[in-house]
Amino acid sequence: MPHPSAPQTPSVAVVIPAYNEAGTVAEVVRVALELTPQVVVASDGSDDETAAVARAAGATVVELPQNGGKGAALSAALNATNAEYIVMLDADLTGLTPDHLNRMLRPVLDGRLDMSIGVFEGGGFVTDWGNKLTPHLSGQRVCRRDLLLAVPHLGEERWPEPAITAHLKTTGARWDYVELPHVGQVLKEKKRGFWNGVWARTRMYADLLTFRARRKKP
Template sequence: MRVVAIVPAYNEGRRILPVLDVLAAAPSVDGIIAVDDGSTDDTFSVANQHSACLVGKLRVIRQEPNQGKGAAMQRGADEADGADILLFLDADLTGLSIAHVENLLAPVKSGEKVMALGVFRGGNFWTTLAQILAPNISGQRAIRREVFLSVPCLADARYGVELAITSFVMGEGLPMTDVVLKDVSHPTKEAKLGLLRGVRARARMYQQMMPFLMRRYNPKRKRKL
């Protein structure tokens, strides 16, 4: 199965390279697409200078203006021609290793699951706590491409995109699983933006998630794809 990793990024010029390094070295990852979602910093140029671009494993796409995480993920999936599995990772991860990537992909590559959701444990206290309370908001997941492309209205979901994906997979009764990403984390919005801007950004994020939080799952009988 061909695996393409998609890394949506907004103003992550200082943080994206370690994630790209791991993906470039991961044996199961056949290609990488980084989608710069209208950043105002040097995210695009930094990603373009990665050595994986020189060997054709990494492609960097600039999307303007900023359209939100859902649109960036949708753009990456549309560009991933020939992929069987999509691996979505946030651009600001810390503690990520090749083993984490391979473990997240394994349940989907084996055909046992159509989606594997990566959940933080043992890294930053607050991000770990958030994913214990609400694992479905995780941005780290492996998913069959045809399943992802079947999720409606992703381009408009913005920060609600993860909940929209999980809601669809559960509503269709498709097999999924959680995979623990031990010691993986990412900075909180408050740490990246400062307290006041971070709180405002978090409030916007929860506002965009709310329509999807309010939806009820409608599980159906499991089916194979």
């Protein structure tokens, strides 16, 4: 039995919003489980085997009845854990290792940062280019759970990263980028076919980059 004054190990959960990511989610879950047994996948109205695959890989799975956007899935995943610290991951990552997770987690646990944001390096030209052009839109992040829960309208955002970054700036939180060598993402064009993928990517960036204008509307 631990001594009453012994420091408590901080609780960490990995949360993974996912929409039709049956082909990649199991590997992301596998890596996440090497960091912590608390891995939550929120299937955002997926109509493929995402939920079943994630559950078979060992994750706790929350199934949303319809596609509400990444913000809704993230909120559902956060409500499924009471962990003090959260590691946010996309479900379509490639090249991920436990070392990458520790790179993001360490400065937050040490108290140097309130949030770390992972940026791809050497994972593929297209994903590297997009991630470096708009690093503040990265979905790979680590912070305290209460910081995320305090983000205004988090569950209403189809893509919540701009809202999270805006909250960091508003609150004066300490944050910085952490390079994730050899990590990339499966391109939407590969997952959905070229033209469907281009359309999905265009809609995603349009929504992400118009966040400020939309939030200023009465």
